[in-house]
Each structure stands twice: as C-alpha cells, then as structure tokens.
Amino acid sequence: MPGAPPVSRQPDSSTPPRRHRGLHLHRDRPKPGPAPLMTQHILIIGAGIIGTALADRLAPHTRVTIIDSHQPGQGTTATSLAWLNANKTLDPDYFAFRQDALAEWARLAAELGHPSWYVPAGNMTWAQTDTTRTELAQRVERLRARGYAARLITPSEARAIEPALTIPAGALIAHFPEEGFIHGTQAIQALMDRAHNAGAQLITQDPVANLLRHGDRVTGVRLESGADIAADVTVCAAGWRTPEILATADLTIPLLDVHAPGSAAPCLVAATTPASGVLRGLIHAPGVYARPAWDGGLLLEASDLDAKIDMNTPMPTLQSQAEEFLDRARSIIPALTQAHIAQARRCIRPMPLDGLPLIGWHLPRLYVAATHSGITSPHTLPNSPPVGSRPVATSTSSLPTGPTGPYIAPSQVRRWKLHETLST
Ligand SMILES: Cc1cc2nc3c(=O)[nH]c(=O)nc-3n(C[C@H](O)[C@H](O)[C@H](O)COP(=O)(O)OP(=O)(O)OC[C@H]3O[C@@H](n4cnc5c(N)ncnc54)[C@H](O)[C@@H]3O)c2cc1C
Missing domain, CATH: 3.50.50.60 (FAD/NAD(P)-binding domain)
Structure with a gap:
C-alpha cells in the first residue's frame, strides 16, 4: 500500500x-x-x-x-x-x-x-541468500497463481511503504498488501x-x-x-x-507437549518502549519479525532464537534474548536507537x-x-x-x-x- x-x-x-x-x-x-x-x-x-x-x-x-x-x-x-x-x-x-x-x-x-x-496494513519480507531468494520468489509466484495479493517490489517501493526501514542493498523484497495483524x-x-x-x-x-x-x-x-x-x-x-x-x-x-525438553511450543516475544510511527505493518526480516504494539512500541519475535526457550528458562535469559531481538531490529530500523525492551514474555503456542x-x-x-x-x-x-x-x-x-x-x-x-x- x-x-x-x-x-x-x-x-x-x-x-x-x-x-x-x-x-x-x-x-x-x-x-x-x-x-x-x-x-x-x-x-x-x-x-x-x-x-x-x-x-x-x-x-x-x-x-x-x-x-x-x-x-x-x-x-x-x-x-x-x-x-x-x-x-x-x-x-x-x-x-x-x-x-x-x-x-x-x-x-x-x-x-x-x-x-x-484490526490493522490490515500489509506485510513486507526480504531475502538475501541464494536459497532464501529462490524460496521467496517461488512463494510469491505460487501465491499469485492462487489469486493471493503478493508481489516483488523495488527498494524505492519498499521505502514508500515503510519509510523507517533500512533494507540491505541487493535484497529481494516482497510485499503482501492484504495481510495484517x-x-x-x-x-x-x-x-x-x-x-x-x-x-x-x-x-x-x-x-x-x-x-x-x-x-x-x-x-x-x-x-x-x-x-x-x-x-x-x-x-x-x-x-x-x-x-x-x-x-x-x-x-x-x-x-x-509444552513441557517436553526442546518443545517448540514455548517461545519469546518482546515489546519495546514507545517507538511510534516507525512501522505501519508487519515485517518479517531475516533474523527478526516486528509489528506495532497497541501501546506504541514494537512487538518483536525471532524464531531462530526460540529453540533456546522452554518452560523453565529463567527471566535473565529471557531478558538477554529480548535484547538480542532489539539489536537485530535496530540494524534495520535505526529509529529504534532510543527504544528499550519494556517487556520480555514467555509465550506458549x-x-x-x-x-x-x-x-x-x-x-x-x-x-x-x-x-x-x-x-x-x-x-x-x-x-x-x-x-x-x-x-x-x-x-x-x-x-x-x-x-x-x-x-x-x-x-x-x-x-x-x-x-x-x-x-x-
Ligand atoms: C509468539 C507467537 C506468535 C504467534 N503468531 C501467530 C500469527 O502470526 N498468526 C496466527 O494466526 N497465530 C499466531 N500464533 C498462534 C495464536 O496466537 C494462537 O493460535 C491463538 O492465540 C490461540 O488462541 P486460543 O483462543 O486457542 O488460546 P488462548 O488465547 O490461549 O486462550 C485460551 C484461554 O483458555 C483459558 N483456559 C485455559 N485453561 C482453562 C481452564 N482450565 N478453565 C478455564 N479457562 C481456561 C485461558 O485462560 C485462555 O484465556 C502465535 C502464537 C505465539 C505464541
């Protein structure tokens, strides 16, 4: 959009x-x-x-x-x-x-x-490696063939949609305008x-x-x-x-079983302090997912780090993982420099x-x-x-x-x- x-x-x-x-x-x-x-x-x-x-x-x-x-x-x-x-x-x-x-x-x-x-503000993602670029291009093609709103976009189109994002040069970028959260x-x-x-x-x-x-x-x-x-x-x-x-x-x-060792059910979500206006919709960047939270901050998730989270992970570990989420988010949203982690929360899927x-x-x-x-x-x-x-x-x-x-x-x-x- x-x-x-x-x-x-x-x-x-x-x-x-x-x-x-x-x-x-x-x-x-x-x-x-x-x-x-x-x-x-x-x-x-x-x-x-x-x-x-x-x-x-x-x-x-x-x-x-x-x-x-x-x-x-x-x-x-x-x-x-x-x-x-x-x-x-x-x-x-x-x-x-x-x-x-x-x-x-x-x-x-x-x-x-x-x-x-209800925020139907779209979802943007991008890929940088050969393997992930191929997967993303094929996914967009498959979705389009099924009549789903999906398209590859240029960096300048991406900037128009999400001005606060810094997307690495050369990335293959896709946008799904009818998705939301x-x-x-x-x-x-x-x-x-x-x-x-x-x-x-x-x-x-x-x-x-x-x-x-x-x-x-x-x-x-x-x-x-x-x-x-x-x-x-x-x-x-x-x-x-x-x-x-x-x-x-x-x-x-x-x-x-949420209690089984290594269970994929428990995971971590972090919320930042207010960072109003930095994102309009969702982003699924390599390494971090983000979207606006209700109170003006961002909600952050990083699925590759979820493997370290279980029902017994202590709060200091959750906090340090959340800081890692924020570091990753700052690398693509420089406006988050002043933001902090407001909450690190174990969630169970x-x-x-x-x-x-x-x-x-x-x-x-x-x-x-x-x-x-x-x-x-x-x-x-x-x-x-x-x-x-x-x-x-x-x-x-x-x-x-x-x-x-x-x-x-x-x-x-x-x-x-x-x-x-x-x-x-
Ligand atoms: C980090 C994360 C990211 C996710 N991302 C997505 C996504 O992007 N898109 C998507 O579609 N889904 C996503 N999901 C999954 C989605 O959030 C869940 O599928 C959904 O919230 C489940 O809703 P629910 O109503 O089944 O469960 P819940 O929201 O957990 O509600 C269950 C309710 O049952 C109550 N309850 C439990 N036991 C009892 C009892 N004995 N007596 C009375 N009440 C009881 C609880 O208090 C709770 O209120 C995500 C989940 C997580 C954790």
Missing part, C-alpha cells in the same frame, strides 16, 4: 473497556436481534480468540456460557504476533480455509466500524462485549477442573469452585491447556503435531478447537456448533456427531484431518 497513512493505535473510544467478573447467573438484558433459533446451552471453555469469536457468533442464536480461568484475552492471544495470513500454507484445503478466514476478518471489521485493533486483547474485548450484549454469560477466575463425562457424552464441566455447569454442547477452546482438560475425560489430542488445526467433534457433545493459526482463523471453525443460517438442530440428539468421525492417524492418536472436515 504505497503512501498508506500511519495506522492509529489508539484505543477505540467507541468501545469502552468493560469488565466481566465473577459468575453472571442471569442475563442482565434481553437479547437484541433475531429471535433465538434454538434453546441449546453451549458452554465454551476459554475466552481466548477462538472461544470469544465463537461466543460472539453463537450468542445471538442460543444460550452461551463462556468460562475462563483468568480474564478474557490473557492467554496466548495476548502475546501473539497475530499475523493474519495464508502466506506459507502449502496444503490447498488449509490455504482455502485461511483465505476464507482473512475475508471473514475483513467482513467483521467492517461490521464493527473498522476498529483500530490484530491487537489480540482488544479484539477479544470487543467480541466479548458484543457476545455479552447478545446474552452470553461470562464466568471468570474459576478454572474448569474437569469435564463431566457419562459414557460417550460430555454433559458439562465442574469448576474448581465445585460448581457443576450442565450444557448440551461443551466447546473446549483452552489453547495449549486443551490436553489437560481433555485428559479429565480420558481423551487425548495430538498437541505438542498451541502446536498440533502435524501443524494442521485440530478442530472438530471429539464426542457427539464435545467440540474441540486447538490450532496454531488461531488468530488468523477463529471465525471459520469447520462444522462448528450450528449457528445463523446453518441447519439448526432441534434437539440435542440431532446435533452433528462429527464430520467423518475422529481420524485415527498413523501414530494412533485421535485427530481430525482438516480436509476431511471441509469436504463434508
């Missing part, structure tokens, strides 16, 4: 912060909008981007309760780079799924009046507010202790406070903690073993959604509990029992193959 104006990162005055604390036993206002299509109670575990987006879609149509062990938007979503893209996705079905998701974000943002937490916590706040206004109840600071399972049926959850909550459908959207919740009902899911989303019906009344592309694709969960114009079940017995049934992978773990889900 040559000449695009800097994107505002000020909080939305139109969506004042709202607190949802404790157990809301009664809806405090009637539901606006269309009459409920059904009266099922859908209970969602986890107010991250996945759970909140689902609550937002379901609440106008049915009774929804969403439970979080903390407050909405404090899990992985809060620390995510949150790049909205289908950039490196080779699998054609997964690519189509992510493209649909990008369109859905744009539609939702328009519906919400183009909130400042969200500010995850603010997006969750907005979706949670809308779901709440549509009647969704929110329970916070009372973790789900276990699923209530009777034979093949999950009938709700027990909270750590001891309260049981019954539901017609339970949705587990607890991010990287999904396996421990499923384990309470003797169920498994093939997510990376929900990582399916084979990289594809784990989304679908685990049991007839238990829907699970765990994916690493959760920011890109929270609105397009395949075969999710019935909403809107989809066929609506009139009784719990007619709820979908699963797209093709759980798939038994070669490793003998239960999972859902996305392309099978989508082909139903």
Whole structure:
C-alpha cells in the first residue's frame, strides 16, 4: 500500500473497556436481534480468540456460557504476533480455509466500524541468500497463481511503504498488501462485549477442573469452585491447556507437549518502549519479525532464537534474548536507537503435531478447537456448533456427531484431518 497513512493505535473510544467478573447467573438484558433459533446451552471453555469469536457468533442464536480461568484475552492471544495470513500454507484445503478466514476478518471489521485493533496494513519480507531468494520468489509466484495479493517490489517501493526501514542493498523484497495483524486483547474485548450484549454469560477466575463425562457424552464441566455447569454442547477452546482438560475425560489430542525438553511450543516475544510511527505493518526480516504494539512500541519475535526457550528458562535469559531481538531490529530500523525492551514474555503456542488445526467433534457433545493459526482463523471453525443460517438442530440428539468421525492417524492418536472436515 504505497503512501498508506500511519495506522492509529489508539484505543477505540467507541468501545469502552468493560469488565466481566465473577459468575453472571442471569442475563442482565434481553437479547437484541433475531429471535433465538434454538434453546441449546453451549458452554465454551476459554475466552481466548477462538472461544470469544465463537461466543460472539453463537450468542445471538442460543444460550452461551463462556468460562475462563483468568480474564478474557490473557492467554496466548495476548502475546501473539497475530499475523493474519495464508502466506506459507502449502496444503490447498488449509490455504482455502485461511483465505476464507482473512475475508471473514475483513467482513467483521467492517461490521464493527473498522476498529483500530484490526490493522490490515500489509506485510513486507526480504531475502538475501541464494536459497532464501529462490524460496521467496517461488512463494510469491505460487501465491499469485492462487489469486493471493503478493508481489516483488523495488527498494524505492519498499521505502514508500515503510519509510523507517533500512533494507540491505541487493535484497529481494516482497510485499503482501492484504495481510495484517490484530491487537489480540482488544479484539477479544470487543467480541466479548458484543457476545455479552447478545446474552452470553461470562464466568471468570474459576478454572474448569474437569469435564463431566457419562459414557460417550460430555454433559458439562465442574469448576474448581465445585460448581457443576450442565450444557448440551461443551466447546473446549483452552489453547495449549486443551490436553489437560481433555485428559479429565480420558481423551487425548495430538498437541505438542509444552513441557517436553526442546518443545517448540514455548517461545519469546518482546515489546519495546514507545517507538511510534516507525512501522505501519508487519515485517518479517531475516533474523527478526516486528509489528506495532497497541501501546506504541514494537512487538518483536525471532524464531531462530526460540529453540533456546522452554518452560523453565529463567527471566535473565529471557531478558538477554529480548535484547538480542532489539539489536537485530535496530540494524534495520535505526529509529529504534532510543527504544528499550519494556517487556520480555514467555509465550506458549498451541502446536498440533502435524501443524494442521485440530478442530472438530471429539464426542457427539464435545467440540474441540486447538490450532496454531488461531488468530488468523477463529471465525471459520469447520462444522462448528450450528449457528445463523446453518441447519439448526432441534434437539440435542440431532446435533452433528462429527464430520467423518475422529481420524485415527498413523501414530494412533485421535485427530481430525482438516480436509476431511471441509469436504463434508
Ligand atoms: C509468539 C507467537 C506468535 C504467534 N503468531 C501467530 C500469527 O502470526 N498468526 C496466527 O494466526 N497465530 C499466531 N500464533 C498462534 C495464536 O496466537 C494462537 O493460535 C491463538 O492465540 C490461540 O488462541 P486460543 O483462543 O486457542 O488460546 P488462548 O488465547 O490461549 O486462550 C485460551 C484461554 O483458555 C483459558 N483456559 C485455559 N485453561 C482453562 C481452564 N482450565 N478453565 C478455564 N479457562 C481456561 C485461558 O485462560 C485462555 O484465556 C502465535 C502464537 C505465539 C505464541
């Protein structure tokens, strides 16, 4: 987007912060909008981007309760780079799924009046070695052939898009103008507010202790406070903690073990002190990724350094890694000279073993959604509990029992193959 104006990162005055604390036993206002299509109670575990987006879609149509062990938007979503893209996705079905998701974000943002937490300001990357130049050129070609906005650009075009960047001479530069990012916590706040206004109840600071399972049926959850909550459908959207919740009902899911030595799930994200205006969109430079943070600093990530991060990495090591991120960022954004590291934070990615989303019906009344592309694709969960114009079940017995049934992978773990889900 040559000449695009800097994107505002000020909080939305139109969506004042709202607190949802404790157990809301009664809806405090009637539901606006269309009459409920059904009266099922859908209970969602986890107010991250996945759970909140689902609550937002379901609440106008049915009774929804969403439970979080903390407050909405404090899990992985809060620390995510949150790049909205289908950039490196080779699998054609997964690519189509992510493209649909990008369109859905744009539609939702328009519906919400183009909130400042949605930043479709493009993504720039470049390559310097022979191998990476070839990969980048091929990727741009492949994406263009699929109708995705991608192009190789000249250094002067790059300067017009991101004036504060110093890109090494001779680099091959690519730009993806329709990509962008969200500010995850603010997006969750907005979706949670809308779901709440549509009647969704929110329970916070009372973790789900276990699923209530009777034979093949999950009938709700027990909270750590001891309260049981019954539901017609339970949705587990607890991010990287999904396996421990499923384990309470003797169920498994093939997510990376976050505690295993060398696990790729834990990683580091650093935020700088305010450096307003230095970047408009995302950059994926060799050695460091960056994008504007909500409070005016930059969010930094460097995937090659993630291998050194695990669940036990001490804070001084996290801090020194974050300084390394900043050094790398300064080498391409000289305006960061005065910036410092404001925060170094360990983040934990929900990582399916084979990289594809784990989304679908685990049991007839238990829907699970765990994916690493959760920011890109929270609105397009395949075969999710019935909403809107989809066929609506009139009784719990007619709820979908699963797209093709759980798939038994070669490793003998239960999972859902996305392309099978989508082909139903
Ligand atoms: C550094 C980093 C960069 C990333 N970059 C991208 C990217 O560029 N693009 C992209 O699409 N994705 C990216 N991801 C992945 C993406 O952030 C995640 O897929 C997404 O945030 C997951 O959302 P979620 O709602 O599933 O989980 P979360 O946001 O973690 O939400 C889960 C919620 O469940 C709650 N919970 C957990 N246990 C319980 C319990 N027992 N009872 C009640 N509540 C519970 C938690 O408190 C939390 O609020 C990135 C992740 C990281 C860490």
